[in-house]
Amino acid sequence: MSVLEIKDLHVSVETDQGTKQILRGVNLTINEGEIHAIMGPNGSGKSTLAYTIAGHPKYHVESGSILLDGAEVLKMTVDARARAGLFLAMQYPVEIPGVTVTNFLRTAKTAIEGEAPPIRTWIKDVRQSMTNLRMDKTFAERNVNEGFSGGEKKRNEILQLELLKPKFAVLDETDSGLDVDALKIVSEGVNRAKANTGLGLLLITHYTRILRYIHPDFVHVFVNGRIAEQGGSELADRLEDEGYDRFLVPSNVG
Amino acid sequence: MSAASALSKSASKTVPEPSTPATSASTLPVGQHGIKEHSDGRFGYVPVQTRSDRFKSVNVADFQAVTGREAVWKHSPVAKFTDLTAGDLDGSRYLIELTPSAAISVEWVPRTDARIGTAGLPEERAAANAWGVFDDALAITVSGEEAKEITVTRSALGNTARGAHTIIEAKPFSQATVILANTGDARLSENVEIILGESANLTVVSLQEWDDSAVHLANHFASIGRDARLKHVVVSLGGSIVRVNPSVRLAGPGSDTLLLGLYFADAGQHLEQQVYVFHDAPKSRSRVNYKGALQGQDARTVWIGDVLIGNKAAGTDSYEQNRNLVLSEGTRADSIPNLEIETGDIVGAGHASATGRFDDEQLFYLQSRGITEKEARRLVVRGFLTEVVQQIGSPELEARLQLAIEAELIGTDDK
Numbered sequence: 001m002s003v004l005e006i007k008d009l010h011v012s013v014e015t016d017q018g019t020k021q022i023l024r025g026v027n028l029t030i031n032e033g034e035i036h037a038i039m040g041p042n043g044s045g046k047s048t049l050a051y052t053i054a055g056h057p058k059y060h061v062e063s064g065s066i067l068l069d070g071a072e073v074l075k076m077t078v079d080a081r082a083r084a085g086l087f088l089a090m091q092y093p094v095e096i097p098g099v100t101v102t103n104f105l106r107t108a109k110t111a112i113e114g115e116a117p118p119i120r121t122w123i124k125d126v127r128q129s130m131t132n133l134r135m136d137k138t139f140a141e142r143n144v145n146e147g148f149s150g151g152e153k154k155r156n157e158i159l160q161l162e163l164l165k166p167k168f169a170v171l172d173e174t175d176s177g178l179d180v181d182a183l184k185i186v187s188e189g190v191n192r193a194k195a196n197t198g199l200g201l202l203l204i205t206h207y208t209r210i211l212r213y214i215h216p217d218f219v220h221v222f223v224n225g226r227i228a229e230q231g232g233s234e235l236a237d238r239l240e241d242e243g244y245d246r247f248l249v250p251s252n253v254g
Numbered sequence: 255m256s257a258a259s260a261l262s263k264s265a266s267k268t269v270p271e272p273s274t275p276a277t278s279a280s281t282l283p284v285g286q287h288g289i290k291e292h293s294d295g296r297f298g299y300v301p302v303q304t305r306s307d308r309f310k311s312v313n314v315a316d317f318q319a320v321t322g323r324e325a326v327w328k329h330s331p332v333a334k335f336t337d338l339t340a341g342d343l344d345g346s347r348y349l350i351e352l353t354p355s356a357a358i359s360v361e362w363v364p365r366t367d368a369r370i371g372t373a374g375l376p377e378e379r380a381a382a383n384a385w386g387v388f389d390d391a392l393a394i395t396v397s398g399e400e401a402k403e404i405t406v407t408r409s410a411l412g413n414t415a416r417g418a419h420t421i422i423e424a425k426p427f428s429q430a431t432v433i434l435a436n437t438g439d440a441r442l443s444e445n446v447e448i449i450l451g452e453s454a455n456l457t458v459v460s461l462q463e464w465d466d467s468a469v470h471l472a473n474h475f476a477s478i479g480r481d482a483r484l485k486h487v488v489v490s491l492g493g494s495i496v497r498v499n500p501s502v503r504l505a506g507p508g509s510d511t512l513l514l515g516l517y518f519a520d521a522g523q524h525l526e527q528q529v530y531v532f533h534d535a536p537k538s539r540s541r542v543n544y545k546g547a548l549q550g551q552d553a554r555t556v557w558i559g560d561v562l563i564g565n566k567a568a569g570t571d572s573y574e575q576n577r578n579l580v581l582s583e584g585t586r587a588d589s590i591p592n593l594e595i596e597t598g599d600i601v602g603a604g605h606a607s608a609t610g611r612f613d614d615e616q617l618f619y620l621q622s623r624g625i626t627e628k629e630a631r632r633l634v635v636r637g638f639l640t641e642v643v644q645q646i647g648s649p650e651l652e653a654r655l656q657l658a659i660e661a662e663l664i665g666t667d668d669k
Binding site for chain 2: 054057088097164
């Protein structure tokens, strides 16, 4: 069984005002098949955690480690992390002009599997996933994320999640900017991917509404760069009622 | 690294970037320290203020010897082609190959042909030199309303300094794609006149896949009639020095042009294009989009985009842009958009220019899906250039260009 362990992770980022400490000792263990929700107010470091796992060059790891089945993820290049089984669904996926979705998906699948997928089953898989996500056929021939609406971009992220079949996926505010119909479609996609591959999920969100459709096993409240409280799904209900106020009082001082 | 601007309807007259020509010497305050006429010998010389006022002549003797300081030459390695600007050129016929097409005639016509000189006249010495020497002009005449395509290939020009003249005429209401394909060696200065009758729909592609030693200086002059549409595409991949300057006059009301360019400069290559669009009729429309990649020591590209919206051109809409992707150290890309507007009544006029390295966020996105950095870079470059290829509208040529771009990209892997 696969396990992703984050141990005492400290991360900083360079800003115009100098080095800014963002993560201050994050500890988290995710087993295959588990859904962990990370919730927290704006600026608490949730997205930094997501991008650090994926290996974005902007974030500087000061100390700590991220282990995927015992292997040090922090030593891997961005693409090696993906090939090892990590996936990040981005909050703001970038446009890649001139590269069609079809071409991109096939290139990524080939890179991850180490060989080109068999044509016939691959085309069938892509079509099926697109149909499930209510994506029109014409998407396949459009350039990646170019001219996509917010909802279309998120669906395109989940399409990749379904097709690339990672061991662990981080969903960075996948719910943001989605109307309720799109939220349901995207959530169904995530649940389907989990049912098919048994992947572990780290669901990063500001709001609880996505948790109505994707049920977390664990909820972690992220404040000021570390986990302030954790519990089961009942914690999410409490946050829905109370908001983050009770966590913010002491942390704003420091 | 990037600059973009757009002008709205309210702009009445603007000549913004990057450096407006110096004001006329006579308006300078007298006696102020540091301000005096230039010491280049042309005392009292007032630079041309409006693009359409530039000196034109078919007589080479009317142009002074090229020094490399002239506006049209200052970005070019003029010392490397003095044979074309100052030497005697061979103006004889040359061998062409073509794919025959119904309703397109290709023939050599004498200098007395009535069409010669109707689309434009030389504004610099190499063009005038070529104009003076050609024995016959190659005339490609399109008629017939159905869509068709022809490819005219030159591959055996050799290394003799040559001057040549081509006429491409699209009769009223006709439609065609004309591909001028260039391979092999060459030392060529040429003028190409493109004449579109009313409502004609013509695509002209000039494809430069010369050998590494070739020098090619071309001026394309187009005149577009009422409601006619010209798509003009310059693709420069091969050659030592390639300079293709399209100059388009939107002469009839409702005329429309799309000017596309695609270039990939490798080490030591000089690829230049000076684009000029003259809106000289109401309701005319233009779009200019040139994209280039540079890779290797002394890879050099130049793009100058002049747009002049004349005082007769009410209700026009224009936009020009140039994008350059710099793939290595040691390259230089010049990108100079100029916009001149002589009427306040326009729908839109804008320009954009950006030259930069890879977008790190694009690379991160691709890599986060398991794609190696090398492959990610290739995807981004391919995608960057493909945007232009996709607009050409000739499936066979598009497929061929994709392969040619692949070949250029394989070159980048070793670096």
